[in-house]
Amino acid sequence: xxxxxxxxxxxxxxxxxxxxxxxxxxxxxxxxxxxxxxxxxxxxxxxxxxxxxxxxxxxxxxxxxxxxxxxxxxxxxxxxxxxxxxxxxxxxxxxxxxxxxxxxxxxxxxxxxxxxxxxxxxxxxxxxxxxxxxxxxxxxxxxxxxxxxxxxxxxxxxxxxxxxxxxxxxxxxxxxxxxxxxxxxxxxxxxxxxxxxxxxxxxxxxxxxxxxxxxxxxxxxxxxxxxxxxxxxxxxxxxxxxxxxxxxxxxxxxxxxxxxxxxxxxxxxxxxxxxxxxxxxxxxxxxxxxxxxxxxxxxxxxxxxxxxxxxxxxxxxxxxxxxxxxxxxxxxxxxxxxxxxxxxxxxxxxxxxxxxxxxxxxxxxxxxxxxxxxxxxxxxxxxxxxxxxxxxxxxxxxxxxxxxxxxxxxxxxxxxxxxxxxxxxxxxxxxxxxxxxxxxxxxxxxxxxxxxxxxxxxxxxxxxxxxxxxxxxxxxxxxxxxxxxxxxxxxxxxxxxxxxxxxxxxxxxxxxxxxxxxxxxxxx
Numbered sequence: 001x002x003x004x005x006x007x008x009x010x011x012x013x014x015x016x017x018x019x020x021x022x023x024x025x026x027x028x029x030x031x032x033x034x035x036x037x038x039x040x041x042x043x044x045x046x047x048x049x050x051x052x053x054x055x056x057x058x059x060x061x062x063x064x065x066x067x068x069x070x071x072x073x074x075x076x077x078x079x080x081x082x083x084x085x086x087x088x089x090x091x092x093x094x095x096x097x098x099x100x101x102x103x104x105x106x107x108x109x110x111x112x113x114x115x116x117x118x119x120x121x122x123x124x125x126x127x128x129x130x131x132x133x134x135x136x137x138x139x140x141x142x143x144x145x146x147x148x149x150x151x152x153x154x155x156x157x158x159x160x161x162x163x164x165x166x167x168x169x170x171x172x173x174x175x176x177x178x179x180x181x182x183x184x185x186x187x188x189x190x191x192x193x194x195x196x197x198x199x200x201x202x203x204x205x206x207x208x209x210x211x212x213x214x215x216x217x218x219x220x221x222x223x224x225x226x227x228x229x230x231x232x233x234x235x236x237x238x239x240x241x242x243x244x245x246x247x248x249x250x251x252x253x254x255x256x257x258x259x260x261x262x263x264x265x266x267x268x269x270x271x272x273x274x275x276x277x278x279x280x281x282x283x284x285x286x287x288x289x290x291x292x293x294x295x296x297x298x299x300x301x302x303x304x305x306x307x308x309x310x311x312x313x314x315x316x317x318x319x320x321x322x323x324x325x326x327x328x329x330x331x332x333x334x335x336x337x338x339x340x341x342x343x344x345x346x347x348x349x350x351x352x353x354x355x356x357x358x359x360x361x362x363x364x365x366x367x368x369x370x371x372x373x374x375x376x377x378x379x380x381x382x383x384x385x386x387x388x389x390x391x392x393x394x395x396x397x398x399x400x401x402x403x404x405x406x407x408x409x410x411x412x413x414x415x416x417x418x419x420x421x422x423x424x425x426x427x428x429x430x431x432x433x434x435x436x437x438x439x440x441x442x443x444x445x446x447x448x449x450x451x452x453x454x455x456x457x458x459x460x461x462x463x464x465x466x467x468x469x470x471x472x473x474x475x476x477x478x479x480x481x482x483x484x485x486x487x488x489x490x491x492x493x494x495x496x497x498x499x500x501x502x503x504x505x506x507x508x509x510x511x512x513x514x515x516x517x518x519x520x521x522x523x524x
Contacts, residue, residue: 071124093128096141106480108369148281178264311370378402417516
């Protein structure tokens with residue numbers, strides 16, 4: 001018995017020495033974060049043949065500038081409506097702090113703009129001297145926001161640009177791998193890193209995936225002895241290593257309180273019951289194929305509202321999903337079914353009722369823009385309708401798309417909001433007596449741009465922190481259609497000041513259309 005105890009202690013001690021000696025050596029290798037990017041290494045512009053002359057006087061070796069990863073993205077700045085100096089006049093610390101504090105945006109247009117800001121490939125911001133992880137702090141905050149939005153694929157693609165990620169970026173790679181289930185490549189590079197917080201848990205999972213159960217068990221034993229796991233993770237990892245061990249007491253945990261490691265271990269066991277509203281990063285995992293249709297639809301609705309997933313896939317799911325018996329029917333599936341049946345009928349009254357009901361449903365889900373784009377061709381047909389209510393409803397919905405053609409530009413409505421939407425879409429900014437305050441503001445801002453009378457100063461413009469101004473403009477519109485007029489005015493004026501009148505019109509059209517549609521569908 002004593003020999004067995006000595007043997008066990010020796011095994012534990014040996015494992016500890018091996019693991020932590022490796023961790024120490026790896027820590028020294030990765031200690032300097034600013035040297036860990038293969039993308040940022042300076043490249044010599046001197047050819048091999050010229051190196052023989054290096055010993056001669058007045059011969060200088062020149063290097064290309066280092067590539068700052070803070071600016072990398074997936075969308076070129078030229079393909080957007082953003083200015084080329086979007087970030088370059090701001091410090092990375094100020095931008096990072098602003099991104100971290102951004103609220104939950106409710107308008108489709110602002111969510112679309114915000115996601116694009118996170119993905120744009122632009123000149124990097126100014127480095128903040130003295131800030132830890134200087135040189136990629138802004139990149140970290142962008143990746144964190146993409147993960148929070150549920151844009152996991154995009155976050156993964158940006159991370160893949162960096163061949164030798166720092167510890168901080170490696171943590172994000174692990175989090176992304178847990179969420180999309182693509183662990184193999186991240187597991188392959190995990191052994192190069194010390195056991196920072198969360199890494200040992202990931203290495204255990206990687207060892208199990210490689211069927212190295214003995215090493216996984218040993219790592220778990222060492223980690224448990226050194227209290228590297230919290231109680232939840234310890235029980236879940238133990239169950240992962242030995243499925244016969246019951247851990248059902250953990251399955252009533254709020255999903256919001258789960259770490260990515262715990263989520264992966266519970267989601268993988270199919271025991272996790274999601275709540276009505278998920279964190280977007282976990283909604284991504286429930287939106288993947290193989291998930292029951294009801295849960296997948298709910299997750300995709302949440303992600304679509306953030307402009308993360310293709311809405312065409314969502315509407316295909318609505319059509320292919322069977323309506324289940326019971327009280328908790330998905331109202332969107334019913335609305336789509338009834339609307340498409342109405343479109344195939346000859347009754348305009350039936351079409352009006354079905355379109356009103358569907359509009360009401362998708363406005364509540366914050367998916368009206370996606371809904372309008374899905375049925376843009378059917379909505380165009382109502383241009384020839386004799387029912388003015390149906391025509392007004394169609395115009396308001398079409399204004400949220402690029403499908404309002406010249407045929408609608410000659411329309412005239414008794415509804416001043418509908419007329420305003422037509423005016424903005426056809427870029428005619430003549431003031432009408434019936435214009436609302438918001439409509440007057442939008443027309444005034446456009447006229448000032450056209451006349452080039454909006455106050456400008458070239459020197460000031462060159463120094464303007466346009467990215468920060470844009471983020472603050474989105475921040476002011478946090479409450480969507482319920483935003484106070486003065487805040488809307490300030491937000492849109494700021495966007496106009498930095499030359500983004502197209503975004504002003506996109507946002508204002510959505511605000512006007514949402515309020516108009518709310519009135520049009522009030523009585524069904």
